[in-house]
Amino acid sequence: MKKHPIFWARAVLGAFVGAVFAVAAGGANAEYPDKPITFIVPYSPGGGSDQQARRLQPGLEKALGVEVRIIYKTGGGGAVGFSELWRSEPDGYTISNVVVPNIVITSKGEGIGFKPAEFSYIGMTARAVGALMVPKNSPYKSLAQFVAAAKANPGKLTVAGVGSTGAENFAELADILGIKTAYVPVSGGVGKMIPMLLGNHVDAGMTASSHAVKHKANIDTLVIAGPEASAALPGVPYESGWTYTTTWGVMAPPGTPADRVAILNKALNEATADPKVKELVTNNGLLQMRQTPAEAKAYVEVAVKKFSK
Amino acid sequence: MIEGLLQTLTPSVMLWLTVGVMIGMVVGTLPGLTATMGTALLVPFTFALPTDAGIAMLGGLYVCAMFSDAIPAVLVNTPGTPAAMATAFDGHPMVHQGRGQEAIVAACFASAFGTLFGAGCYLLLAWPMITIALKFGPAEFFWLGIFALTIIGSLASGSILKGLAGGAIGLLISSIGISHGNEISRFTYGIPELRGGISLVAGLIGIFAVPQVLSMVADLRKSDYIADYKSKRGVTLQTVKNVLSNPIHGIRSAVIGSFIGILPGAGSPIAALVSYNEAVRWSKDKSKFGKGDLRGVTASEIANNAAAPAAMIPLVTLGVPGSSPAAVIAGALMLRGLNPGPELFQSDGTLVYTFGWSLLVAGIVTFILGSLFAPLLVWIIRIPLRLLAPLIMLLAVIGAYAIRNNIFDVYLMLGLGVFVFLVRRLGFHPGPIGLGLILGPIIEPSLVQALYIADATSIGHVFFTGTINIILIVLTILSIALVLWARWKDHVRERASTRLEDRTEVVGEPE
Numbered sequence: 113m114k115k116h117p118i119f120w121a122r123a124v125l126g127a128f129v130g131a132v133f134a135v136a137a138g139g140a141n142a143e144y145p146d147k148p149i150t151f152i153v154p155y156s157p158g159g160g161s162d163q164q165a166r167r168l169q170p171g172l173e174k175a176l177g178v179e180v181r182i183i184y185k186t187g188g189g190g191a192v193g194f195s196e197l198w199r200s201e202p203d204g205y206t207i208s209n210v211v212v213p214n215i216v217i218t219s220k221g222e223g224i225g226f227k228p229a230e231f232s233y234i235g236m237t238a239r240a241v242g243a244l245m246v247p248k249n250s251p252y253k254s255l256a257q258f259v260a261a262a263k264a265n266p267g268k269l270t271v272a273g274v275g276s277t278g279a280e281n282f283a284e285l286a287d288i289l290g291i292k293t294a295y296v297p298v299s300g301g302v303g304k305m306i307p308m309l310l311g312n313h314v315d316a317g318m319t320a321s322s323h324a325v326k327h328k329a330n331i332d333t334l335v336i337a338g339p340e341a342s343a344a345l346p347g348v349p350y351e352s353g354w355t356y357t358t359t360w361g362v363m364a365p366p367g368t369p370a371d372r373v374a375i376l377n378k379a380l381n382e383a384t385a386d387p388k389v390k391e392l393v394t395n396n397g398l399l400q401m402r403q404t405p406a407e408a409k410a411y412v413e414v415a416v417k418k419f420s421k
Numbered sequence: 422m423i424e425g426l427l428q429t430l431t432p433s434v435m436l437w438l439t440v441g442v443m444i445g446m447v448v449g450t451l452p453g454l455t456a457t458m459g460t461a462l463l464v465p466f467t468f469a470l471p472t473d474a475g476i477a478m479l480g481g482l483y484v485c486a487m488f489s490d491a492i493p494a495v496l497v498n499t500p501g502t503p504a505a506m507a508t509a510f511d512g513h514p515m516v517h518q519g520r521g522q523e524a525i526v527a528a529c530f531a532s533a534f535g536t537l538f539g540a541g542c543y544l545l546l547a548w549p550m551i552t553i554a555l556k557f558g559p560a561e562f563f564w565l566g567i568f569a570l571t572i573i574g575s576l577a578s579g580s581i582l583k584g585l586a587g588g589a590i591g592l593l594i595s596s597i598g599i600s601h602g603n604e605i606s607r608f609t610y611g612i613p614e615l616r617g618g619i620s621l622v623a624g625l626i627g628i629f630a631v632p633q634v635l636s637m638v639a640d641l642r643k644s645d646y647i648a649d650y651k652s653k654r655g656v657t658l659q660t661v662k663n664v665l666s667n668p669i670h671g672i673r674s675a676v677i678g679s680f681i682g683i684l685p686g687a688g689s690p691i692a693a694l695v696s697y698n699e700a701v702r703w704s705k706d707k708s709k710f711g712k713g714d715l716r717g718v719t720a721s722e723i724a725n726n727a728a729a730p731a732a733m734i735p736l737v738t739l740g741v742p743g744s745s746p747a748a749v750i751a752g753a754l755m756l757r758g759l760n761p762g763p764e765l766f767q768s769d770g771t772l773v774y775t776f777g778w779s780l781l782v783a784g785i786v787t788f789i790l791g792s793l794f795a796p797l798l799v800w801i802i803r804i805p806l807r808l809l810a811p812l813i814m815l816l817a818v819i820g821a822y823a824i825r826n827n828i829f830d831v832y833l834m835l836g837l838g839v840f841v842f843l844v845r846r847l848g849f850h851p852g853p854i855g856l857g858l859i860l861g862p863i864i865e866p867s868l869v870q871a872l873y874i875a876d877a878t879s880i881g882h883v884f885f886t887g888t889i890n891i892i893l894i895v896l897t898i899l900s901i902a903l904v905l906w907a908r909w910k911d912h913v914r915e916r917a918s919t920r921l922e923d924r925t926e927v928v929g930e931p932e
Contacts, residue, residue, distance in 0.1 A: 157461035158748030187617020195613050268877045294877040299601035299866045306741045307685050313558030329763045
């Protein structure tokens, strides 16, 4: 059946008027957010940051009512992704994963355009303290044995860590223990370090304790950083003077309006409050965190001060 | 293990596995969309599925992408992922001989064979193989990288000096950015984007695709198409027979692929290159390599596919992913609260075996789909050059951008492309440059780490003791000696024949 031209005219007009009303209504109470949000992951897929983003994505989408799109901008130890966020529009529609203290240490490189203290921090969500680990078949069964061996043969034991962040953090522990060892920098993440450790190519490895939890079938932890023992690593001694902590959080470009940061912070804390997310965080050997934007900013400022030397 | 097979053959797993394979076909074919990117993009969708079906889909994508990256490598001389670089060496010349369909079918069958072999290793030999793999420390990786560099001898058909120079250029380009280990900026000239280094994928697209497009444009007046092509019947069966007629070659490539695949950090590209090199070394008639030898295609494709399931072995035995796509699959498991590694092997053994069988089945599905589509795919070369050139260029730009979402990579890709186009006219082969680009990130960090370890003992102890080190060093020296010897023999023969020609004025090609 053919429809009368008037029908089409009416239909088109109706649609048009409807659309105009919809747009006007939308403009009148344009509530943030009303379009998809881009979530930058500055490290490779499958790593700790990707895990964080994927963990939070469903909760953020539910709380914000818009799509959250994860994109990877990798390279330069996170520098490429952080620089990208630095240059992004501060409208709350681009956010990024952040890792402390890695962002601070990366920013010390020459030609880096961004300043870690100036981003708009939404909140830190999880952290892991540092751990010194040996393979199960290592001759060193305790920290005391390791320290004794290191003192008997100065500079003869090898300890692997990730890049210059690892070097600075291990130097702190070596100072406390009064030992001198050869430091072996691993590039491309912890994934490359575990086989070196398991194959006895280095004597010990140092990284976030979440990896010690993940690999506890093959790896023993000699000591962890921080003022308290870890529930995930029972019986492992802690060294309160050792401050090495890795923290994962979310940030927005500098100058993002405070009300939008507050909306994002609320959504973030709703996402992390989900029991499923909590369980994943604990299973992965991480400690859950809940912060206000002000607390997050202060948290980064402490790290900036610590590594500014 | 049998439970795993039965679980794999359930409709749900088979369905999603096939979907994964089909997506992998697209992902691998498009340069710039790597298996890593493809699996990462697919992860959120797998959460709606049961765990076994979800990871079977990701595994299917990975396996198929390791085949379909051969399609652009063969047809337009542009590897779909870095793993297919060696496939292009002989695959593309085959197209010029009108054997495009044969090359694709061979790649497809070789991929399936490699996958079956690699998955067999996963199912049967995971634990013994990982014990050997753990013996590879930084020094061993360094020598492996150096050994892989000797492939320049097989690649540089013309001047060996130009081959070496090409390799050096590639290595030099790979050193741009923050150095591995101690993180010093090199050749960055204050440009923040360069700190991230040259993206391997964008670099390879630049080296292979752009010069190809430029030559197409330069040749426009000479021809309208890349090559002539008529579809033939019975090619599939004949090609499969050809590949099977050389079982030693097939098994050697598969063993190399599986073993290199299992080494965390080495991966499919290295597996394919070393396998190609060995294929040249062990064949009696080396003259056809680089000019359309079917064995070149199969050596590369068998190895890069065998490496894909093998890269899952360290994941399930140690909890350490053997390649970037394996890392994504590990992430997907962890987001489900599962901890890939020895514990999962014990607590959820069926899942681990189901995954192994899924990879194996994915190889078969890839072959079925691939050989069905091969005649269609080859029609790409029937696209007139004036359409094909801009199309490849468009894909190259999208690919270079997509890999890191960085426009700077596109500029780099174009710059490198023009550079390679120019040096190609001077007799440089793009192969060694790409080789340097792939091997730099393996050789350099392992050298740095081994040197730091040597601080505690001595350089002699770290680099020159240990069975694997000695084997790799001997292989490297032999490899160089063989190339030099073959060159010297050619040289003598050439001299003799020119002298003969001078004297008797016999017309004709030597040989």
